[in-house]
Amino acid sequence: MRTSVVTIKPNGYFCTDCAVRGFAVCSSLDAAELRAFEHLGRRVHFATGETVFSEEDITTSFYNLLEGVMRLYKLLPDGRRQIVGFALPGDFLGMNISGRHNFSGDAIGAVTVCQFAKAPFGRFIEDRPHLLRRINEMTIRELSQARDHMVLLGRRSADEKVATFLLGWRERLFSLEGLSNTVPLPMSRQDIADYLGLTIETVSRTFTKLERHGAIEILHGGISLRDPARVEALAAA
Amino acid sequence: MRTSVVTIKPNGYFCTDCAVRGFAVCSSLDAAELRAFEHLGRRVHFATGETVFSEEDITTSFYNLLEGVMRLYKLLPDGRRQIVGFALPGDFLGMNISGRHNFSGDAIGAVTVCQFAKAPFGRFIEDRPHLLRRINEMTIRELSQARDHMVLLGRRSADEKVATFLLGWRERLFSLEGLSNTVPLPMSRQDIADYLGLTIETVSRTFTKLERHGAIEILHGGISLRDPARVEALAAA
DNA sequence: AAAGCCGATTGACCCAGATCAATTTTGGCG
DNA sequence: CGCCAAAATTGATCTGGGTCAATCGGCTTT
Known part of the structure; x- marks a missing residue:
């Protein structure tokens, strides 16, 4: 050979x-x-x-x-x-x-x-x-x-922004690592705030609120969608 | 012939x-x-x-x-x-x-x-x-x-939004009808509001404020830049 | 020119989200 | 481990811009 x-x-x-x-x-x-x-x-x-x-x-x-x-x-x-x-x-x-x-x-x-x-x-x-x-x-x-994001920045409330972000991020990760209710968030709260046109405090409070209402669970380095339908309802509004 | x-x-x-x-x-x-x-x-x-x-x-x-x-x-x-x-x-x-x-x-x-x-x-x-x-x-x-507009929608104040819009619109018209301090605004106040992520009242109040400060003059169907430098300063902020 | 209409302006008040200020939690690192 | 720095959360308060409600003004229609 x-x-x-x-x-x-x-x-x-x-x-x-x-x-x-x-x-x-x-x-x-x-x-x-x-x-x-x-x-x-x-x-x-x-x-x-x-x-x-x-x-x-x-x-x-x-x-x-x-x-x-x-x-x-x-x-x-x-x-x-x-x-x-x-x-x-x-x-x-x-x-x-x-x-x-x-x-x-x-x-x-x-x-x-x-x-x-x-x-x-x-x-x-x-x-x-x-x-x-x-x-x-x-x-x-x-x-x-980019146009979708303009709508989010210009016309959506803080709750809607956060919910839309979580679903959109999950959707993007879908093609890379499959659909899951556990959504890794490698970016900081400040990054999320600067993406959504909010402050870090508002992002943090909104996460906490969503968790209190049983919609999500806050994990280290991500979140888990406990009640995807509820998050979708918030994002659709 | x-x-x-x-x-x-x-x-x-x-x-x-x-x-x-x-x-x-x-x-x-x-x-x-x-x-x-x-x-x-x-x-x-x-x-x-x-x-x-x-x-x-x-x-x-x-x-x-x-x-x-x-x-x-x-x-x-x-x-x-x-x-x-x-x-x-x-x-x-x-x-x-x-x-x-x-x-x-x-x-x-x-x-x-x-x-x-x-x-x-x-x-x-x-x-x-x-x-x-x-x-x-x-x-x-x-x-x-689109990305420039995201910055405007997510991170700029009402005054900055309006000033940036006026200058940007003038700039776009420049190539079509030459540079002028008289800027025609064929769109309604509601259109401007929906472009800037504001309400019609805020757009109207901001126009009035700019006029009171001598920065612009409100005309029928447009505005005139009385003090372009001042408007630019507002937009740059 | 009076009436009617629609867009724009102005005023009074309110509230979502910002700001300011502590904590608390997390994540390195000796 | 225990210490420190950075990130995140939480609370108290403030405010820019929204909401609600009159006018105002310019155009059209008759």
């Missing part, structure tokens, strides 16, 4: 084995393209709290989130913060037209990203309209989520 | 003469493509208050706004409304991935749109990646605006 010739990728990973292969941008690439694509990205790790990219920074890279959770946010000059979304594995980050990131992203817990230099990535896309179509599709989905 | 052969478009318009030719989606098409494109769209008029498309309706058409202003909004079951944006000439509407519109759009004043049936438009795009790129670019710009 002869020794097989194996290509070893510099950073030791293959796209074919990638955890997000099936649902990230790269799901639009066939096996041959994937081999070319493989040389474009490199895995990079970030520790808890580290910033992956900053608002107003010139965009030099795009990122494909592989592991962990990120908070994406914008700051006002006086320090007020609005979290515009949480990123989960499979999310593609960094697209913009101004040449600068229009929000910051940092790691909630340990994070692994697949980092692409902007120029080579742009060249790779150039003659692969199916990849562009995939990116456009993901952008349109994000835009739809 | 022989009689010249002239192609007459069924609805009597040519894309080459179109008011939004230079900055709408079609700006990515060359002269030859434009002639093919011309047969896809038809001009449709809507009167004040008419609905162009409704949330949850199956998407059968895309729209290129040619004349007028539209309000784009989502409703909660109990009637609360969040306006997610105002559309101006050149805006492209109707893209989604669910197959249904995810917001409603109706005419503020008289509106003219260029309507495209979804399927033929999709086929036209198929082998024209530059058009797809143009659409993607417009989507990314919208997403960036």
